[in-house]
Amino acid sequence: ADIRIGMAEALTGPAAKYGVAIKNGFTLAAEGINAKGGINGNKIVLVIEDEQGKKEEAINVFKKLIFQDKVLMIFGPTLSNSAFAADPIANATKTVVFGTSNTADGITGMGPFTFRNSVMEADVLPVTTRAAVKHFGIKKVAVLYGNDDAFTKSGYDVFKSALADQKITVTDTETYAKGDVDFKAQLTKIKASNPDAIVCSCLAEEAANIILQTRSLGMKQPFIGGNGFNSPKLFEIAKDAADNTLMGSPWSAENIAPANKQFIADYKAKFNADPDQFAAQAYDAMHIVTEALKQVKLSGNPEKDRLALRDALPAVKHDGATGKFAFRRAAPKDGKEAGYDAQQDAIVNIAKGGKFVLLK
Amino acid sequence: MFEQQLINALTLGSVYALFALGFTLVFGVLGVINLSHGAIFMLGSYIALLLVSQFQLSLWLAMAVAMLACGALGVIVDFLVLRPLRRRNAPHLSPMIATIGVAIMITNIAQGLFGAENKRFPFGTIPEDSISIGNLHLTAVQLAIVLISFILMIVLLLVMRRTQLGRALRAIAESPKAAYLLGINVEGLFLLTSFAAAALGAAAGVLVGLSFNAISPFMGQPMLHKGIAVIILGGMGDIRGAMIGGLFLGVAEVMSVAYLSSDFRDAVAFGLLFLILLVRPSGMFGKILERKA
Amino acid sequence: MSALLHIENLSVNYGHIQAVKNISLELQNSEITALVGANGAGKSTSLLAISGLIKAASGTIRMAGEDISTLSPHQIVQKGVVQVAEGRAILTTLTVQENLDLGAYTRKDKIQIHRDLDYIFTLFPVLKNRATGLAGNLSGGEQQMLAIGRALMAKPKVLLLDEPSMGLAPLMVQEIFRVLKEINQSGLTILLVEQNVRQALKIAQRGYVLENGEIVLQDSGQNLLHNPRVIAAYLGA
Amino acid sequence: MLEWWEGFWSIYSTVIFGVGINAMLALSIYLTLSCGLLSLANAAFMGIGAYAASMISMQTGLSFPVALLASACAPAVVALVIGIPTLRLSGVYLAMATLGFGEVVRVIVLNLEITGGPMGINGIPTKTEWWHIAVILGLTIFVLARLRRSKIGRAFEAIKEDEIAARLMGVNVAGYKLLAFVIGAVIAGLAGGLNAHYTFTIGPGNYAFENAVDILTMAVFGGTSNLLGPLIGSTTLTLLPEVMRSMKDFRLAANGLILILVILYLPKGIWDPARLRGLRSRFTKTSSAKGS
Amino acid sequence: MLELQAISKRFGGLHVLQDVSFTMPAGSIYGLIGPNGAGKTTIVNLITGLLRPSSGHLRFNGKDLSMVEPHKITQLGIARTFQNIRIFKEMTLLENVVVGMHDDLNYNVASLLLNLRSFREAELQAKTRAHELLSWVRLDHKAHMLADNLSYGEQRKLEFARALATQPQLLLLDEPVAGMNPSEKTELMTEINNIRNRGFSIFMIEHDMRFVMELCDRIAVLNFGKIIAEGTPDQVRSNPDVIEAYLGKEEAA
Numbered sequence A: 001a002d003i004r005i006g007m008a009e010a011l012t013g014p015a016a017k018y019g020v021a022i023k024n025g026f027t028l029a030a031e032g033i034n035a036k037g038g039i040n041g042n043k044i045v046l047v048i049e050d051e052q053g054k055k056e057e058a059i060n061v062f063k064k065l066i067f068q069d070k071v072l073m074i075f076g077p078t079l080s081n082s083a084f085a086a087d088p089i090a091n092a093t094k095t096v097v098f099g100t101s102n103t104a105d106g107i108t109g110m111g112p113f114t115f116r117n118s119v120m121e122a123d124v125l126p127v128t129t130r131a132a133v134k135h136f137g138i139k140k141v142a143v144l145y146g147n148d149d150a151f152t153k154s155g156y157d158v159f160k161s162a163l164a165d166q167k168i169t170v171t172d173t174e175t176y177a178k179g180d181v182d183f184k185a186q187l188t189k190i191k192a193s194n195p196d197a198i199v200c201s202c203l204a205e206e207a208a209n210i211i212l213q214t215r216s217l218g219m220k221q222p223f224i225g226g227n228g229f230n231s232p233k234l235f236e237i238a239k240d241a242a243d244n245t246l247m248g249s250p251w252s253a254e255n256i257a258p259a260n261k262q263f264i265a266d267y268k269a270k271f272n273a274d275p276d277q278f279a280a281q282a283y284d285a286m287h288i289v290t291e292a293l294k295q296v297k298l299s300g301n302p303e304k305d306r307l308a309l310r311d312a313l314p315a316v317k318h319d320g321a322t323g324k325f326a327f328r329r330a331a332p333k334d335g336k337e338a339g340y341d342a343q344q345d346a347i348v349n350i351a352k353g354g355k356f357v358l359l360k
Numbered sequence B: 001m002f003e004q005q006l007i008n009a010l011t012l013g014s015v016y017a018l019f020a021l022g023f024t025l026v027f028g029v030l031g032v033i034n035l036s037h038g039a040i041f042m043l044g045s046y047i048a049l050l051l052v053s054q055f056q057l058s059l060w061l062a063m064a065v066a067m068l069a070c071g072a073l074g075v076i077v078d079f080l081v082l083r084p085l086r087r088r089n090a091p092h093l094s095p096m097i098a099t100i101g102v103a104i105m106i107t108n109i110a111q112g113l114f115g116a117e118n119k120r121f122p123f124g125t126i127p128e129d130s131i132s133i134g135n136l137h138l139t140a141v142q143l144a145i146v147l148i149s150f151i152l153m154i155v156l157l158l159v160m161r162r163t164q165l166g167r168a169l170r171a172i173a174e175s176p177k178a179a180y181l182l183g184i185n186v187e188g189l190f191l192l193t194s195f196a197a198a199a200l201g202a203a204a205g206v207l208v209g210l211s212f213n214a215i216s217p218f219m220g221q222p223m224l225h226k227g228i229a230v231i232i233l234g235g236m237g238d239i240r241g242a243m244i245g246g247l248f249l250g251v252a253e254v255m256s257v258a259y260l261s262s263d264f265r266d267a268v269a270f271g272l273l274f275l276i277l278l279v280r281p282s283g284m285f286g287k288i289l290e291r292k293a
Numbered sequence C: 001m002s003a004l005l006h007i008e009n010l011s012v013n014y015g016h017i018q019a020v021k022n023i024s025l026e027l028q029n030s031e032i033t034a035l036v037g038a039n040g041a042g043k044s045t046s047l048l049a050i051s052g053l054i055k056a057a058s059g060t061i062r063m064a065g066e067d068i069s070t071l072s073p074h075q076i077v078q079k080g081v082v083q084v085a086e087g088r089a090i091l092t093t094l095t096v097q098e099n100l101d102l103g104a105y106t107r108k109d110k111i112q113i114h115r116d117l118d119y120i121f122t123l124f125p126v127l128k129n130r131a132t133g134l135a136g137n138l139s140g141g142e143q144q145m146l147a148i149g150r151a152l153m154a155k156p157k158v159l160l161l162d163e164p165s166m167g168l169a170p171l172m173v174q175e176i177f178r179v180l181k182e183i184n185q186s187g188l189t190i191l192l193v194e195q196n197v198r199q200a201l202k203i204a205q206r207g208y209v210l211e212n213g214e215i216v217l218q219d220s221g222q223n224l225l226h227n228p229r230v231i232a233a234y235l236g237a
Numbered sequence D: 001m002l003e004w005w006e007g008f009w010s011i012y013s014t015v016i017f018g019v020g021i022n023a024m025l026a027l028s029i030y031l032t033l034s035c036g037l038l039s040l041a042n043a044a045f046m047g048i049g050a051y052a053a054s055m056i057s058m059q060t061g062l063s064f065p066v067a068l069l070a071s072a073c074a075p076a077v078v079a080l081v082i083g084i085p086t087l088r089l090s091g092v093y094l095a096m097a098t099l100g101f102g103e104v105v106r107v108i109v110l111n112l113e114i115t116g117g118p119m120g121i122n123g124i125p126t127k128t129e130w131w132h133i134a135v136i137l138g139l140t141i142f143v144l145a146r147l148r149r150s151k152i153g154r155a156f157e158a159i160k161e162d163e164i165a166a167r168l169m170g171v172n173v174a175g176y177k178l179l180a181f182v183i184g185a186v187i188a189g190l191a192g193g194l195n196a197h198y199t200f201t202i203g204p205g206n207y208a209f210e211n212a213v214d215i216l217t218m219a220v221f222g223g224t225s226n227l228l229g230p231l232i233g234s235t236t237l238t239l240l241p242e243v244m245r246s247m248k249d250f251r252l253a254a255n256g257l258i259l260i261l262v263i264l265y266l267p268k269g270i271w272d273p274a275r276l277r278g279l280r281s282r283f284t285k286t287s288s289a290k291g292s
Numbered sequence E: 001m002l003e004l005q006a007i008s009k010r011f012g013g014l015h016v017l018q019d020v021s022f023t024m025p026a027g028s029i030y031g032l033i034g035p036n037g038a039g040k041t042t043i044v045n046l047i048t049g050l051l052r053p054s055s056g057h058l059r060f061n062g063k064d065l066s067m068v069e070p071h072k073i074t075q076l077g078i079a080r081t082f083q084n085i086r087i088f089k090e091m092t093l094l095e096n097v098v099v100g101m102h103d104d105l106n107y108n109v110a111s112l113l114l115n116l117r118s119f120r121e122a123e124l125q126a127k128t129r130a131h132e133l134l135s136w137v138r139l140d141h142k143a144h145m146l147a148d149n150l151s152y153g154e155q156r157k158l159e160f161a162r163a164l165a166t167q168p169q170l171l172l173l174d175e176p177v178a179g180m181n182p183s184e185k186t187e188l189m190t191e192i193n194n195i196r197n198r199g200f201s202i203f204m205i206e207h208d209m210r211f212v213m214e215l216c217d218r219i220a221v222l223n224f225g226k227i228i229a230e231g232t233p234d235q236v237r238s239n240p241d242v243i244e245a246y247l248g249k250e251e252a253a
């Protein structure tokens, strides 16, 4: 029988650039798995819905997937904000919800059916800053982040405490808002504070623009970024202006592990574009679920199967495009049972000649 | 730092002004807040991008074609959507809502055609280096935007103030019926206005796309918010107002970052707008007819 | 003499209300024709239909032999049929000067336009004093003068006037009628809708009486002035 | 049958809740529009109501009715304070000032600790039942319908048509405008409070420009000449995306097209009594030869 | 009842009114005439609170009006019509008139919401009276039409009825017969006389001399913002200054 898996991602609206990459990652993985005979002979069928990056839509889509399409589990939603609205529905109906792009704090606190393989910033950023201090000999930095977005804001929070822990002086902290394209005012102020480097919790496209504008103001400082920087977009837009940018992430296009090389090659062949981290994490997530499902005997009764999947998932260990992966039980919140976060090592990369290479 | 911030303010303000010129033109003449202006702005950017990157057209030619194409789209929208509404004596909010529909359609089709992610013009389309005088920096596109928006404003202003065409447009703005009685080809001028406004929007789109490397189907939306603020701040449909309003907003935003906190950039800008409206209820250049009865 | 403007079997509806029913009017070249009738008789409606601002349900309007009933309003103005509409249609947010300039919108003869402007200013000196002020700030009567002045700036062949004396002081009313007579003598054809029936019929060569959308009487101005039915209904005993 | 209903309800209950909430929002803007005020503050008021109610539910032990009360009162107080200076503005200037106010509210909420910054407030307990929405919506409709038939409704309409003439008819224009503004804020705030208690989470982005415009669109789309219009408009526009879900990629473009077509063919909104009256009279005219 | 004391009004550099003083006795019909742009409408705007005088005082029944808001002035018993008609176009004739009764409809929120008898009776009464007022101006057959569909002259009449609905002691008419033909004027003249006989006082601006002279008890003449004559119609009519500035030989004759 087919295994129906729901996918609720933002396929239209401003978050679509992530949602579409994620969808590509899933379809690529599912096709690959099906081509190899599926899971114990069963084919994966993706039930794809667009949640537009809006919370009400996410709730509606989750309900439709769970009650009408009777999917086994749901991947998504794209944004953490939507996850806060929709994941409680999955937990209440005892359906596994698996986020591949939700990095905000507290996502897995929503219940024991919540899983994610998106690595929390708290695991990655401290590693990156430490590497930066060592590599560039940094003493003081300025910080720039998007303050109206859950992802960039929580990245900032982590940076802030990491910088404090590592006793790095912050010369100036600046923010911008979604949709801003001109960062010169903030950068001029940063310039006046004369930092050794600029720490930036931003998404790739904003980051690229910020880097270009920094250079056009005659500033030479290197950038330190998080997950958000990990995209080919950065170089499509900024090219080698981005050189010397440090970025930590579990996935790197430079990672020469066979699983990753395979992924990148397949992705390019199918979509005629370079994959990014969002696609990679989605790709891996599908494989992680596959591993779990291999251990499960599906009964055809959705309620039973959902429970079985949820019991099988935590034990999965996977070595995929993003490297070695395991689940880690999240700390229970307010006495409520929690779900599972990703346990993965971050790789620190440095930009050289228009691409990220591993920092030695 | 202050001097650099002033330059930042001027360039940002010019971007707003450039966007607002076409926007305010439609508003001034047709009396419609055309919420599809942001989408047309975006489309202009994409058309030029496509021509430059796929057909290797020169930038200026691409820009001209983008302006023509968007102008034509503006005319089509006017012909198919706004004109029937005028004919039917629709209440004044209906055209605005209809333009929301237009914006949704254009944005979605653009996303379908071009994808959701940001694009940029190919490297080398324009000189990337910035012009530096001492410690002050300005890129060539930014300089171009400042100059172009000033020149366009002055041209438009002269047309509106000094020519019979401008007077006719203002007559239409106040009362199409009166304009008809004066022998003005009202429908023709509506189409002309829609064309000009959309072409201006496209030009703004190309320049903004060039200077910020962030061409996306959604780039029009934030600009639209600012554009609305600018035209209201300047006074309904006033060309000078669009310019001054744009510069004012630019200065307010940049200076609030420079001397307050970037957290409150938008709040300061919109808060100021709020206060200015309380002091001058029809914007900075809005005419007030004192006569009551 | 021949009819310059020829209106035949004109009907106008508002929804299912028939405001003008099958009327026929002829404006002879260089004559003043008066159209009188009670409130709501359909006078303004007829004028708006001639100018093309309301679509007629049926009927033809010919200007110098040419059918203008299918033209759009601005084309009708270009043919020389200009109207001073009810409620004045002053552009309140433009200056007095700009209003007058726009009056000459369809003209190209710069020098003559300038001369005509001077003529308007001698007719209505207030307008000259207030030329740079907003038209909306003018008093009611001043606006009426502006409306008439602006229409004259178009150098019309046929002038349609909807209650030009409304709101004007007695001296000014006399002045307006004097001016109308004067420009008529210089060859302008005028259709005059007036509540000041006596004055209107005095200067009109011919007159029509409109009641409930229908023409009930037509005669020379002098005859109508002495027609008992007109006296009873419109001149007050 | 019962089973079918249960299945239907479990999928679509949120959509149906959404219909009710949007109906309240459309009514709230209808009220100010009926008084000639183009106020776009309703999204912000909804947000204030939502935050007030959620904070009470999350941080105090107080009951749901208290939270709802707060969601009505907090926006009312704010409306009172900002209404006095702003309502002097007219037309689009008022629209802009109220949008500006909304923006200020959004940025403040974004930067405060207690409101959770950009993350908003998460894990709000679900307390809203269908009948809460039904009762409050019903009450709103009832009150607005009664107001319409009274001197207050007439005063609103007179103000909309001609403020100066209304003043000289003895109508306290400033007072009535403020009244409309405040009642509108109360309705929007209640909608916010109810909405927060079934969507688990609220954030500063939920009450911004787009939402304000959406609310306006629902009202204008349905028609603003009486109460039924906003109800029809909000219901159609809430259900439309669900109905169109199968169109996938072109769903939004189709939404846009439908919006345009409806406005084009029904410029005064779907529910336009004058047009309906016209249709009816044409009908009766053709069916009975007497007429006129 | 109405007293203007040394009223001046400036718009920017334009002195529209200078030291205008006159007193209008209760129960009378008082006329204000003068050339176009003399400042007549401005005076009405001052009385109704739409404009504030630059200097001087306005009193109504002894009460100073200078700081009173327009709607309170209406409540004090002053109503007006407008030179440029301002009716509520999208409302029916009946509703237009009932708006004028706004202040007299005394019911509380509870009776409104619960549709109590006090509410229903007040509304019914208002509508009945509105019909009556419409019949005074012969528009009752159109009571349920939208006001926008009226012709110009009909709109004037509606405005008149609406003003009466506020139950004013003083009615200010700004060119009430503009756009009416002589027989309609005669009709309205009878109407106005009737109204005066019911105890209203009337202040009117009008350019129709037959109308003014026949109706008014006293007339003031305004020229360039100054009163140049005041007195009975006959006195005014024969005043050479008035003939020179306003009437012209023909009307005086």
Ligand SMILES: Nc1ncnc2c1ncn2[C@@H]1O[C@H](COP(=O)(O)OP(=O)(O)OP(=O)(O)O)[C@@H](O)[C@H]1O
Residues within 6 Å of the ligand: C014, C015, C017, C019, C037, C038, C039, C040, C041, C042, C043, C044, C045, C046, C086, E148, E149, E150, E151, E152, E153, E154, E179
């Ligand atoms: N827009 C409209 N919709 C419906 N009916 C209208 C409209 N305009 C005018 N009418 C009706 O048409 C008839 C003729 O109106 P019109 O304005 O032509 O009269 P008029 O002769 O100019 O009167 P007046 O002397 O009062 O200006 C009137 O009964 C009026 O009620």
Ligand SMILES: Nc1ncnc2c1ncn2[C@@H]1O[C@H](COP(=O)(O)OP(=O)(O)OP(=O)(O)O)[C@@H](O)[C@H]1O
Residues within 6 Å of the ligand: B289, B290, B291, B292, C137, C138, C139, C140, C141, C142, C167, C169, E011, E014, E016, E034, E035, E036, E037, E038, E039, E040, E041, E042, E043, E083
């Ligand atoms: N708000 C204003 N700004 C500038 N000038 C004004 C304003 N209001 C009125 N005026 C001018 O003041 C003068 C008096 O105007 P007002 O309307 O009182 O005249 P009026 O006596 O009623 O004239 P009419 O008989 O023509 O109606 C006019 O010259 C007018 O242009």
Ligand SMILES: [Mg+2]
Residues within 6 Å of the ligand: C043, C044, C045, C086, C162, E151, E152
């Ligand atoms: Mg008329």
Ligand SMILES: [Mg+2]
Residues within 6 Å of the ligand: C139, C140, C141, E040, E041, E042, E083, E174
């Ligand atoms: Mg006047």
